[in-house]
Amino acid sequence: MKRLSEIAYLLRCYKRLPLRTRLFVVVRYLVCPWDDIIDQISDSGSVLDIGCGHGLFLLLAKRRFPRLNCVGIDHDIRKIRLAVTSVRDVNVSFVANTEAGQLKPSTFDFVTVSDVLYSVPPHRWAEIFSLAHRCLKPNGVLIIKETVEKPKWKYYICLAQETVALKILKYTKGHSPRLESVEFYLSQLDANDFVIREHRRLDSGYPWPHHMFVAKKGW
Numbered sequence: 001m002k003r004l005s006e007i008a009y010l011l012r013c014y015k016r017l018p019l020r021t022r023l024f025v026v027v028r029y030l031v032c033p034w035d036d037i038i039d040q041i042s043d044s045g046s047v048l049d050i051g052c053g054h055g056l057f058l059l060l061a062k063r064r065f066p067r068l069n070c071v072g073i074d075h076d077i078r079k080i081r082l083a084v085t086s087v088r089d090v091n092v093s094f095v096a097n098t099e100a101g102q103l104k105p106s107t108f109d110f111v112t113v114s115d116v117l118y119s120v121p122p123h124r125w126a127e128i129f130s131l132a133h134r135c136l137k138p139n140g141v142l143i144i145k146e147t148v149e150k151p152k153w154k155y156y157i158c159l160a161q162e163t164v165a166l167k168i169l170k171y172t173k174g175h176s177p178r179l180e181s182v183e184f185y186l187s188q189l190d191a192n193d194f195v196i197r198e199h200r201r202l203d204s205g206y207p208w209p210h211h212m213f214v215a216k217k218g219w
């Protein structure tokens with residue numbers, strides 16, 4: 001019942017988007033454990049979603065927490081334009097990566113990164129971590145939801161699906177998908193001045209190897 005009402009809400013929010021994009025958003029809603037990510041944020045304060053796409057996560061977060069200040073950023077200008085022009089009834093802001101300078105330092109309580117790093121070569125992750133670090137308040141929380149390389153059968157399903165999305169259909173703008181290990185995520189958080197608070201598997205009931213990493217800004 002909750003799922004149906006959230007799908008109806010998303011379809012209302014995205015009523016100005018072409019049907020194909022609305023269907024894409026509904027599928028994206030169904031394949032990701034959104035509640036577990038939203039559980040990490042709180043009723044007030046502010047969240048920056050890096051690699052926000054069409055803003056699906058922010059719309060769901062705003063529905064649960066209406067007072068939350070929500071900003072999304074993405075390097076795909078096409079998606080940002082679609083989000084800006086379509087989501088007019090919900091108070092969520094969107095900016096393109098080229099406007100990242102507009103984001104004031106130390107202003108966000110939470111930064112979320114959901115299924116973005118797998119399409120960014122690891123030597124460029126530091127750019128995303130650095131944006132998150134700059135924008136978070138002291139003691140602010142970074143929440144990462146990505147897919148990892150185990151178990152292998154889930155890895156292959158995910159890899160095949162993401163290769164189609166990134167390289168064939170070009171729904172997602174990014175590099176060839178790479179699903180890293182849990183240890184690699186933990187080491188990268190540490191190397192980029194985040195203190196790991198929690199790591200959790202979220203793949204139960206999903207054929208995708210979802211994992212979540214929650215970390216605090218280290219200094």
Ligand SMILES: C[S@@+](CC[C@H](N)C(=O)[O-])C[C@H]1O[C@@H](n2cnc3c(N)ncnc32)[C@H](O)[C@@H]1O
Nearest residue numbers: 051052053056074075076114115116172173174
């Ligand atoms: C699979 S989509 C996920 C979208 C959204 N986070 C979600 O969970 O539904 C990956 C998104 O990350 C964005 N992205 C990839 N690399 C990025 C980067 N370096 N900076 C900002 N956005 C990026 C892509 O444009 C795309 O919208």
